Amino acid sequence: MDQLDATFTALADPTRRAIVARLAEGDATVNELAAPFDMTLPGISKHLKVLERCGLISRTRRAQFRPCHLERQALDAAAGWIEENRRTWAQRFDKLGAHLRDIQQAPSPDGTASQGKEGQARE
């Protein structure tokens, strides 16, 4: 949970989300990342440190360019939690829709009346 927390916290910032979106297209150096954002290098570096700390990106030690790399597993974990919850409700609603059709349209084989109009006593 700590890792997921840190990931969501890091992604709460729009600039960091933009950096992540850029890195999803491929590795990039700090200079390349700074260019479209109209930010100073120290400003970008600060954001990169947050992303690095939560494991969303990694930086190679190679030379002075140190390209940033998006770690997709960390991103997938965050997206996964939200997606799972969304899917649960979507499927629950699918079933509810089918259930509502069943009880409104077809009287059940045992002769129970539709509950659409009259309703059912609460227990």
Next chain:
Amino acid sequence: MSDQAPGVGELIYTRVFDAPRELVFRCMIEPEHLTHFWGPAGVSTPLENIKVDPRPGGIFETVMVNDADGSQYPMRAVYAEVAEPERLVWTEPGTGMTTTSTFSDLGGGRTEVRIHQVNVPEAFRSPEAQAGFATSLDRFAAYLAALPGD
């Protein structure tokens, strides 16, 4: 409940059903209905394990069972508000997550259900996360999903 402070971490889902509002509302609070739809695909919600006491402070408990391997997913919640047939609010003490269901009569026997969840999950409560999550997490998920793959 609707003027609850936003920005903690929200999820919003809506769906329109071809059914009168009173009936849709009852489906959400009666075990005989819940057992038919509460579990997502491949997951059952046995009637005998659904406990519903629809009044403020009353319990809302289910045990969902995975049809494939029998894994159980218990849910324990307490109702905060029961305003038939417009609104239903429950909180899960384990996570602090609050779910508000709003039922809108669209006319012509159609009903819109809007699920609004806040405090998702408890761990989002850092000030930084709260500030950033004013927007819907649902849209955020779509954004993440739209990112190009490797």
